[in-house]
Amino acid sequence: MLQIRDGELCVLLWRRALPPYEGFWALPGGALGVGEDLGVSIRRQLAQKVDVRDLAHLEQLETRSDPERDPRHRTLATAYLGLVPADVDPIVPADTGWHPAADLPAMAFDHASVVRSGRRRLRAKLGYTNVGFALAPPEFTMSQLSGYYCSALGHDVAATNLRRVLLRRGQIEETGRSVPSGRSGGRPAALFRFRDRNLQITDEFAVLRPPNAS
Amino acid sequence: MLQIRDGELCVLLWRRALPPYEGFWALPGGALGVGEDLGVSIRRQLAQKVDVRDLAHLEQLETRSDPERDPRHRTLATAYLGLVPADVDPIVPADTGWHPAADLPAMAFDHASVVRSGRRRLRAKLGYTNVGFALAPPEFTMSQLSGYYCSALGHDVAATNLRRVLLRRGQIEETGRSVPSGRSGGRPAALFRFRDRNLQITDEFAVLRPPNAS
DSSP: OEEEETTEEEEEEEEOOSSSSTTOEEOSOOOOOTTOOHHHHHHHHHHTTSOGGGOSEEEEEEEEOOTTSSSSSOOOEEEEEEEEOTTOOOOOOTTEEEEETTSOOSBSTTHHHHHHHHHHHHHHHHHHBOGGGGTSOSSBOHHHHHHHHHHHHTSOOOHHHHHHHHHHTTSEEEEEEEEOOSSTTOOOEEEEEESOSSOOBOOOOGGGSOTTOO | OEEEETTEEEEEEEEOOSSSSTTOEEOSOOOOOTTOOHHHHHHHHHHTTSOGGGOSEEEEEEEEOOTTSSSSSOOOEEEEEEEEOTTOOOOOOTTEEEEETTSOOSBSTTHHHHHHHHHHHHHHHHHHBOGGGGTSOSSBOHHHHHHHHHHHHTSOOOHHHHHHHHHHTTSEEEEEEEEOOSSTTOOOEEEEEESOSSOOBOOOOGGGSOTTOO
């Protein structure tokens, strides 16, 4: 699970209490139960760590299958990418905490590589989908939103450019409300929201859209 | 594996000779070997059906885990999406053949649903990546390319619009060569090629690109 916290893209990890990798940090997860599919399983396991209602988006990332990935026995792991909006602060167990995705502690198994893969997926999807809805709170200023994009992408994003392209792509809209700018004498900052809080490809390549799509 | 054949998006299937689903059609695949990861396994299994050098692109699609998907016992299946360019005609075994993806025969397990999922992935990626390189031959006219896009997307794509957007996105370039137009008295048609035959996201959302990317 990824969330932007204090301007940094962070990942939820728990500290392993038992070998292998005792004391190392791992992604939340566990064995697939009898009669469970992967989607049910990941939701059950996340519910044991955080309130799953805090998740704004969840998608299957990839299945890892290196025969040597678990020193005990052969294990395949299907990783999911979950996103938590910046305005919620899930209550997490004592052995669990948020860590900057760009500066991971000593990680168990191939989990550091899974985090890098999830970060790449998020960065790519920010470019061609509306997935920003899952990072942002329900309403935000463009200054806040460009901060979230900057944290997720790892480079600066100008608020004015971001506003222009997200409006043109129909991803965001003005709420009609505003907040004080925070700078003394500054104009109030307009509040925006994402128009859709389900994942959509919002690419501009109109020639490739079905003829009847809006 | 998907390929555009005679203007139709087709999928390679083999006919099961044994129960369960005897006589039904299935995607090529099989059990993960000891010491094999999924990528090695899928390449080995495809090599038993077709020459894998014919594959221009291969990516992990998704892992299916419905507890009821195999009537014999619990099985998870990780599906891959493979693309074969339109100009090759792989030699396939006698029990194997290409079928229109939009008009599948009676399919085993959840394989019809996996094909639909692969088709959706391909359609989406045509909109934000250069994945067309894996459908097209090394050189093509815009009329041919728009035909491939039309087959993959399931709706008409005007060659002139396609040419404009793919050039603007830097996906394709002119080869400097041309072929007779085929129409009597028509001008020769210019031959194009994809500039890169590895998957790239070619989205125009420049504000989200890293500052030093071209």
